[in-house]
């Protein structure tokens with residue numbers, strides 16, 4: 001079995017961001033408007049700070065108007081809701097993202113439901129979840145990580161997803177469930193696995209496409225992968241890396257990459273796979289939201 005093709009999420013994300021930069025420049029030319037993205041970070045979670053910084057930088061690089069609101073961990077729920085309301089009504093802002101997780105004293109779903117669906121560039125609002133589930137993907141805003149994972153699958157497999165067995169491991173609202181929706185709409189036969197699934201290795205062995213979104217480092221072993229299957233590893237886990245020095249850690253995915261490369265036909269690396277795509281698809285959603293709020297038709301979808 002030849003070693004798996006490594007799916008270069010970094011390069012594909014860069015090509016998507018380039019396309020968005022071009023489209024935003026044209027929008028500026030024709031309408032004098034820049035897409036506006038507001039990212040809200042509450043608390044000091046280090047990983048969230050990295051992601052929010054990446055998002056802010058990507059938006060700037062795409063020529064967007066980008067605003068970062070950083071609030072202290074003790075900020076009241078009322079203050080967060082008031083900021084969301086202010087952003088809902090800000091004509092310069094077309095996309096709002098409230099970085100998760102929020103501190104425990106704040107009701108996440110209350111905050112997410114307050115975001116105007118048209119500005120919900122995470123695609124977490126029930127209106128967008130409903131549109132996606134109902135198959136009205138073209139009028140929804142689709143969650144960035146599942147959308148990015150689908151772009152990687154299509155760039156790797158072309159339009160051959162129909163009829164393939166797909167196993168999504170994980171059923172979260174931000175990855176697993178919307179990922180399963182997207183794969184179903186591509187006419188895959190979709191299995192959603194979770195912590196109560198029995199005989200998980202055998203379930204995974206039946207899959208032509210595996211999407212791992214569990215949050216457990218290197219849980220999915222190489223011999224769980226059907227020879228030639230395509231593996232999308234969403235997991236981002238920081239594990240101690242003493243070889244890099246005292247107290248150092250490194251990123252690994254949910255898949256035991258070094259084993260899986262000997263079984264898979266194609267696989268995403270961590271880092272450099274799904275992560276950059278999440279950022280790229282946030283740019284896509286922000287431009288889409290801006291055009292719709294400006295009363296302009298959607299452009300050619302990227303997936």
Ligand SMILES: NC(=O)C1=CN([C@@H]2O[C@H](COP(=O)(O)OP(=O)(O)OC[C@H]3O[C@@H](n4cnc5c(N)ncnc54)[C@H](OP(=O)(O)O)[C@@H]3O)[C@@H](O)[C@H]2O)C=CC1
Pocket residue numbers: 145169170171172173174175176193194195196197200213214215216234235236237274275278
């Ligand atoms: N690259 C990117 O852009 C992004 C990466 N991530 C990463 O993806 C991973 C998943 O995140 P998220 O979707 O928020 O997941 P959650 O932590 O919300 O949920 C984890 C899911 O995995 C399932 N699970 C846990 N243990 C097992 C097990 N032993 N066997 C099978 N299923 C199991 C859980 O099952 P149950 O429902 O039964 O509890 C749950 O559905 C994390 O590592 C996160 O960092 C997340 C978002 C974006």
Ligand SMILES: Nc1nc(=O)c2c([nH]1)NC[C@@H]1CN(c3ccc(C(=O)N[C@@H](CCC(=O)O)C(=O)O)cc3)C=[N+]21
Pocket residue numbers: 050051054097098099100101122144145236251270271272273274275276278279
């Ligand atoms: N409202 C909300 N929306 C999100 O989309 C959201 C969120 N909250 N909370 C957390 C998760 C996680 N997430 C990532 C974004 C970028 C990388 C990313 O850029 N990863 C790089 C590495 C970055 C690093 O160095 O850690 C890579 O995988 O190559 C990873 C993970 C978005 N999330």
